Amino acid sequence: MKAKSVKTRPKPRADSIRNRERLLLAATKVFSEDTGQASLDAVAREAGVGIGTLYRHFPTREALFEAVYRHEVDQLFALAETLSRSADPVEGLREWLYANIRLVAAKKGMVEALQLVAHGSSELKTYSFQRLTAAIAMLLDRGVAAGLLRSDVSAEELLRALVGVFYSQGGKGWQAGAFRLVNVFVDGLCGPTRTRTQRRKSPGQR
Amino acid sequence: MKAKSVKTRPKPRADSIRNRERLLLAATKVFSEDTGQASLDAVAREAGVGIGTLYRHFPTREALFEAVYRHEVDQLFALAETLSRSADPVEGLREWLYANIRLVAAKKGMVEALQLVAHGSSELKTYSFQRLTAAIAMLLDRGVAAGLLRSDVSAEELLRALVGVFYSQGGKGWQAGAFRLVNVFVDGLCGPTRTRTQRRKSPGQR
DNA sequence: TTGACAAACGGAGGGCGCCTCCGTATAGAT
DNA sequence: ATCTATACGGAGGCGCCCTCCGTTTGTCAA
Incomplete structure (x- = not known):
């Protein structure tokens, strides 16, 4: 057998x-x-x-959307795993958040497609939510353990903040604004209990 | 001539x-x-x-959506005018908010259509936002002037709260929940500063 | 290797919605 | 009553959705 x-x-x-x-x-x-x-x-x-x-x-059309979306979520998860093994916890987190922005920015159509999907399968919603939360937690925890990041912000909260940024996706200045927000947020996570040992070097766009 | x-x-x-x-x-x-x-x-x-x-x-399809939407906004505005002439300021406000819920509830498709429209003409967005804010202000101000409603919540804020309720429109228990939220909100507006002279008598469904 | 079969493939075809185009009808002016 | 700018209707061309079925192909056992 x-x-x-x-x-x-x-x-x-x-x-x-x-x-x-x-x-x-x-x-x-x-x-x-x-x-x-x-x-x-x-x-x-x-x-x-x-x-x-x-x-x-x-x-169905939705089945395809869903599969694509799942695939993307899994990739983000994988990226988090990779980054969480890289050198700097703080920069790893920042990089992952950047990757999220680039992903959304590159896919105009995706956002609306997601809204469509979101109205459907709530199973998918919970799946991706958990998956992304886990990804963030992975990155976050390392920074906290190393004493580089404050410990009073949960992965879920961070995710929600991220979602908020995406939902307001509007053309033109959006991407730059999103990068700025992420930077503000990451810097904020370093403080105020921590002295900021390093600040971002580049604005993040590629 | x-x-x-x-x-x-x-x-x-x-x-x-x-x-x-x-x-x-x-x-x-x-x-x-x-x-x-x-x-x-x-x-x-x-x-x-x-x-x-x-x-x-x-x-275009969107032109039609837009026209329908404008029409609806105008009707809500007109309703606010009517209600603001009715007897009780507090109940007028409550009734107007109820009307909003019923409107959204009656139009499954509308919500997604709106999201579509919202991505387009930002002119329409500002128009409806202003119009609805004005409608709320009309109702709110009267209550405030009569000393029945607290004065530290702006019409804009109230509108945003309303939008939040609508965005989370999910089937089944949604409508009941929305009515409850409105009631909570209106009661809250009667404020800690004000003794609640009257409470809602009915849950609001028709 | 070869043969056999289930699994997977491809795309023609019917149905439907989108949108344009133009011949016909009519409101309103004289 | 007549005229004309304006509006109407809907046939027709096109593209997309999805099904259905004849053909191809991967896999396995002999």
């Missing part, structure tokens, strides 16, 4: 897996540049698969 | 005006019951006019 799980379905075929990934990638790209209203045909085309294949993997 | 404006366009034809109104009415109805995604063909059908007529009056 195969050392596989006890009761999962037979097995996924290799091309199936590959196509699923292609679709996810294509969807991320297409939804990002065009608005979230972009056609699913376009996604299939971009992925180089037939429209039927798209629908087999993601039966 | 006509006593009309100096440089406006000739004149609107009677049937044109009539159709515009019909369309607005139909749109309000259709968007309310179906989701905001409802087809424009359906709106034209409901209004009993050709699709071409709809497009002449409202060149």
Whole structure:
């Protein structure tokens, strides 16, 4: 007997897996540049698969959004893991927050798509909330343990602050403002119990 | 010479005006019951006019949303005027807030439509914001002048609180919760500075 | 390797909504 | 009654959504 799980379905075929990934990638790209209203045909085309294949993997438009979103959340989580192993706890946190801003900024359409998704599956909401909270906690705790960050702000609170910044996403000056806010916040987290040992060197834009 | 404006366009034809109104009415109805995604063909059908007529009056989907929304805001403003002439300032305010809840509750699709509109014309945002603030101020000021309401909460603040309640619109218990919040708020406005002379008699649902 | 079959693929096709265009109807002026 | 600017209606072209089914392909056992 195969050392596989006890009761999962037979097995996924290799091309199936590959196509699923292609679709996810294509969807991320297409939804990002065009608005979230972009056609699913376009996604299939971009992925180089037939429209039927798209629908087999993601039966509804929302299923696709959701998958893309989950994927993104997981990436952010992974980034937090990486950063939490890097040298400086404070800069790691700052960098992660920057990454969030860049993510949102790069995906005009995503934001509205998310609102749509958010109205649906609350399971997804809790999933991503927990996942992101965990990511922040990872970064935060290290700084606190090292005595570099104040300990009276929870990961959840920080996340909420972040969400607030994103919701108010409006064109033009938004990104610069968001970076500024993050800086203010991180600097604030260093104080007032801590002397600020180091300040940001760059504004953060890439 | 006509006593009309100096440089406006000739004149609107009677049937044109009539159709515009019909369309607005139909749109309000259709968007309310179906989701905001409802087809424009359906709106034209409901209004009993050709699709071409709809497009002449409202060149884009958003133009139609916007017009509907403006219309609604104006109605709320008018209601505030009426209520501010009614007997009890406190109950007038409460009633107006109730009306807001009912409006949102009756229009599932509207909320998402608004988010769409909000992303666009910021002119509309400021317009409605000012208009609604004015409406609240009208009601509030009377209560304050009569010494029935505390004076340290501005109309703007009250409006923001209201918006917050609406944004979190989720099915089921939402409406009841919203009424409760309004009651809490109005009671609060009667203030610690004021002895609460009267409390609400009914929960507010109709 | 080869054969067989389930799984996955692709895309044609029917339906529908969007929007334009233009021939027809009519309100309002003379 | 006549005229004309204005508005109306809806057919038609286009693109998107989604289903359905004939074809291809990965996998496994022999």
